[in-house]
Amino acid sequence: MKIGFIGSGYVGLVSGVMLASLGHKITCIDNDLSKVIKLSNGEVPFYEPGLDVCLKDAINKENIVFSSDYALLGDCKAVFICVGTPSKSNGEADLSAVEQAIINVAGIVKKDCLIIIKSTVPPGTNNLMINRLKDNGITINLASNPEFLREGAAINDFSNPDRIVFGSNSISDLEILREIYNKFIKEKVSIVETDPTTAEMIKYASNSFLAVKIAFINEMANLCEKIGSDVKQLSLGMGLDPRIGALFLNPGPGFGGSCFPKDTDALANIAEKYKCPISILNAAIISNKDRYEFLFNRIIETTSGVSNKKIAILGASFKANTDDIRSSPSIEIIKKLVDSKADVHVYDPKALDNLMKLGLTITTHNNIESCVHSSEAIIILTEWDEFSNINWKAISELVKRKNLIDYRNIADEKEVLLAGFNYSCIGKK
Numbered sequence: 284m285k286i287g288f289i290g291s292g293y294v295g296l297v298s299g300v301m302l303a304s305l306g307h308k309i310t311c312i313d314n315d316l317s318k319v320i321k322l323s324n325g326e327v328p329f330y331e332p333g334l335d336v337c338l339k340d341a342i343n344k345e346n347i348v349f350s351s352d353y354a355l356l357g358d359c360k361a362v363f364i365c366v367g368t369p370s371k372s373n374g375e376a377d378l379s380a381v382e383q384a385i386i387n388v389a390g391i392v393k394k395d396c397l398i399i400i401k402s403t404v405p406p407g408t409n410n411l412m413i414n415r416l417k418d419n420g421i422t423i424n425l426a427s428n429p430e431f432l433r434e435g436a437a438i439n440d441f442s443n444p445d446r447i448v449f450g451s452n453s454i455s456d457l458e459i460l461r462e463i464y465n466k467f468i469k470e471k472v473s474i475v476e477t478d479p480t481t482a483e484m485i486k487y488a489s490n491s492f493l494a495v496k497i498a499f500i501n502e503m504a505n506l507c508e509k510i511g512s513d514v515k516q517l518s519l520g521m522g523l524d525p526r527i528g529a530l531f532l533n534p535g536p537g538f539g540g541s542c543f544p545k546d547t548d549a550l551a552n553i554a555e556k557y558k559c560p561i562s563i564l565n566a567a568i569i570s571n572k573d574r575y576e577f578l579f580n581r582i583i584e585t586t587s588g589v590s591n592k593k594i595a596i597l598g599a600s601f602k603a604n605t606d607d608i609r610s611s612p613s614i615e616i617i618k619k620l621v622d623s624k625a626d627v628h629v630y631d632p633k634a635l636d637n638l639m640k641l642g643l644t645i646t647t648h649n650n651i652e653s654c655v656h657s658s659e660a661i662i663i664l665t666e667w668d669e670f671s672n673i674n675w676k677a678i679s680e681l682v683k684r685k686n687l688i689d690y691r692n693i694a695d696e697k698e699v700l701l702a703g704f705n706y707s708c709i710g711k712k
């Protein structure tokens with residue numbers, strides 16, 4: 284099928300490339316001409332494992348093209364809207380880019396083309412857009428198809444979906460969605476066919492539930508530290524109950540990234556608007572924000588103050604296998620350390636370019652050894668494999684003081700203690 288994508292950011296690019304890999308003919312439109320040129324040459328503008336190979340393959344097979352010209356969408360049977368929905372200062376999602384993209388597409392495509400919103404939008408957006416455009420004399424077929432891809436694991440998530448959600452008001456629209464995802468329907472992947480508002484709600488509720496789960500285990504970790512129990516064993520013991528599930532029960536520095544913080548704020552905001560506040564979600568949001576202070580204070584206690592002391596930070600991205608530093612807990616901690624006049628040194632395998640764009644007063648390193656050299660404390664903030672495999676004996680000979688704070692619980696405790704470190708992790712006394 285000939286399919287268009289508006290927006291070649293994370294969601295649009297991954298989905299477009301992966302639908303191209305299924306044999307669809309994809310046209311990706313993006314306003315940023317330099318991005319269009321890069322993508323046309325097979326260069327992915329961010330780090331996502333495996334995406335570059337899939338992109339080059341799709342280009343070679345002539346299944347994908349990139350352009351800034353909406354006119355190329357003329358004969359598309361479906362067009363996905365994948366533009367940003369940033370938070371406004373009150374937490375509400377800003378829908379102006381979505382609306383503009385729909386208007387642009389509606390002016391080009393044929394009457395039977397289906398416009399599909401993939402951007403994360405507040406429940407009710409689909410209907411709101413149909414009505415707004417109708418008021419301006421524009422009739423469109425609009426559906427919703429939220430995405431559930433995780434950064435760093437997007438290729439696998441796309442290829443092996445837990446479920447696919449179609450939000451549509453008409454059988455003919457549904458048929459188009461079914462044709463696009465036909466491969467997965469044949470493989471008997473669970474498909475949820477519902478109305479657009481419920482589809483939009485599924486996306487927000489899923490991300491919010493996972494965020495609540497993380498906030499819950501983080502608070503359990505705090506309690507474990509006081510009581511003297513071990514949160515790793517607690518997660519294991521809880522997660523074996525299939526009603527709870529083992530995933531997303533890892534305590535850490537708090538949830539970050541471009542989705543959970545934004546989507547939880549947006550859902551909380553919608554709920555307030557409907558005078559139906561979700562107190563459990565509000566608590567998770569507050570708990571997550573408070574976490575940075577809690578983690579920062581532990582660094583201060585461990586080092587007896589950080590002013591003019593070299594603190595080595597391992598990890599800047601909001602989680603492993605991505606160069607994304609948006610709402611990264613690591614960045615929050617780094618900023619607090621800088622404000623407290625610490626001499627902050629950072630190493631990350633992929634995120635340093637993005638980190639440097641923030642213009643913080645820090646020193647970056649391209650290897651662990653130079654980052655930790657002569658440091659007063661090492662703080663692990665991202666769970667990169669490289670940090671799980673550190674030889675702590677060798678590292679202990681480089682540092683000034685053997686303080687290790689492991690906010691991802693990934694270091695081998697026995698090895699670290701044997702190397703003489705004062706070791707502090709999460710959820711264990």
Ligand code: UGA
Nearest residue numbers: 430431432433434497531532533535538539540542601602
């Ligand atoms: C999340 C969802 O998992 C995807 O399903 C969704 O499609 C995506 O948002 C989106 O809305 O676009 P992502 O933001 O890539 O994906 O990251 P996650 O892997 O979900 O992690 C989010 C945060 O939770 C990270 O900061 C991570 O470190 C943290 N986390 C995750 C924990 O602290 N503990 C865990 O056990 C799991």
